[in-house]
Each structure stands twice: as C-alpha cells, then as structure tokens.
Amino acid sequence: MKPQDIIAGKGSSLWIFGYGSLVWKPDFKYRRSEVGYIRGYKRRFWHGDNFHRGNDELPGRVVTLIEDDDASTWGVAFEVTGVQVEESLKYLNVRETVCGGYVTKMVDFFPDGADRAPVQALVYIATSDNPLYLGPASPEEIGAQIAMCRGKTGHNLEYLLRLAQFMRSSCPRVEDHHLFTIEAVAVAVAKYLLSAQ
Numbered sequence: 018m019k020p021q022d023i024i025a026g027k028g029s030s031l032w033i034f035g036y037g038s039l040v041w042k043p044d045f046k047y048r049r050s051e052v053g054y055i056r057g058y059k060r061r062f063w064h065g066d067n068f069h070r071g072n073d074e075l076p077g078r079v080v081t082l083i084e085d086d087d088a089s090t091w092g093v094a095f096e097v098t099g100v101q102v103e104e105s106l107k108y109l110n111v112r113e114t115v116c117g118g119y120v121t122k123m124v125d126f127f128p129d130g131a132d133r134a135p136v137q138a139l140v141y142i143a144t145s146d147n148p149l150y151l152g153p154a155s156p157e158e159i160g161a162q163i164a165m166c167r168g169k170t171g172h173n174l175e176y177l178l179r180l181a182q183f184m185r186s187s188c189p190r191v192e193d194h195h196l197f198t199i200e201a202v203a204v205a206v207a208k209y210l211l212s213a214q
Contacts, residue, residue, distance in 0.1 A: 032138035036092035037080040040183045045105040047095040052187045053128040059088035064143040065151040069170040077166035077173035081143035091188045094126045113141040160202025
C-alpha cells in the first residue's frame with residue numbers, strides 16, 4: 018500500500034501508529050494522540066539504519082514489527098485530519114520509506130482503557146526483503162551495536178533510551194523483554210566505553 022492510495026481512499030481522517038521514534042518525535046501536525054497497542058506483531062531491533070542512527074560503515078539498529086499471532090506491540094496512534102493527512106504522509110514517506118525502507122499496512126489499533134473500540138491505523142514496517150534489514154541477533158550483539166552507532170539525527174543509544182522511557186512512563190504495566198534486555202546491555206557497553214576513554 019502506497020501513501021497516495023491511502024490519501025485517495027481515506028476521507029478527512031487517518032490514524033498513524035508509531036512504535037519507535039514516532040512515539041516521542043512524530044514531527045508532523047496531528048489532531049490528537051492515543052497510547053495503545055496493535056495485535057499480531059512484536060517489536061524487534063532487527064532493522065538497520067544508515068541515515069538517522071547510523072551510517073554505511075556502521076549501521077544503527079532501529080525497530081520494526083515481526084508478525085507473531087500471540088504478540089502485541091504498544092505505541093502511540095496519531096489522528097491526522099484534513100490537510101494534515103497529506104502533509105503527514107508526504108513527510109513520513111521520506112522519513113520511513115525513502116530513508117528507512119519501510120512499507121505500509123493498515124492494522125487495528127486498540128486504545129488503552131476499558132471498552133474502547135479499535136480503529137484502523139496505518140503502520141510502517143520494515144520487511145526482510147529490504148536491503149537495510151539486519152534480522153535477529155543476540156541482545157549482546159544488538160546492544161553493543163546500538164551503543165557504538167551514530168547517524169545524522171543522533172546517537173543510536175538515544176533512540177533506544179527514549180523508546181524504553183516511553184514504555185516505562187506511558188505503558189508501565191507492559192513488559193517488553195526484548196527492549197529492556199537490549200537497553201541494559203547497551204547502557205553497560207556505553208559505560209564501559211566511557212570509562213575506557
């Protein structure tokens with residue numbers, strides 16, 4: 018699905034689900050946001066980034082979604098309306114598709130809270146056929162890579178720490194073992210690198 022298809026097919030409103038840097042840095046105008054989750058996907062640091070959080074020699078690691086019927090992924094959905102729909106999709110097409118290699122899908126987003134009806138939301142997912150896709154690795158490998166990488170937007174470690182902080186502050190009852198294990202490794206590696214200087 019391409020952004021122009023979404024623009025043509027949608028009315029005056031669209032929800033966009035973020036599960037990585039969008040949770041703290043959407044960088045587009047929106048009407049409102051909701052914390053919640055999608056089902057059937059798990060968040061993994063399996064995608065490479067040679068622009069925002071790394072470079073060609075040492076790509077950073079950012080999150081993508083991997084299909085898993087038993088999993089759910091927490092994040093933030095942003096409702097964009099009117100001209101915000103086209104503006105946000107143009108921006109995200111560059112940020113996530115051109116620079117990031119992500120594709121788009123429509124998913125059910127479940128806002129946090131009792132008896133809240135799901136809404137259809139657009140999500141960006143990096144697939145394994147993408148040249149930037151790095152795939153699985155041990156938490157030790159991923160954490161060390163994140164601790165050492167930097168791109169045009171900043172340190173890869175910042176990306177990881179901001180995502181972990183979002184989960185602790187906005188979804189405190191949700192345990193994201195993959196995220197928090199990698200965070201612990203990356204922080205330990207960063208401390209070691211700093212002490213060795």
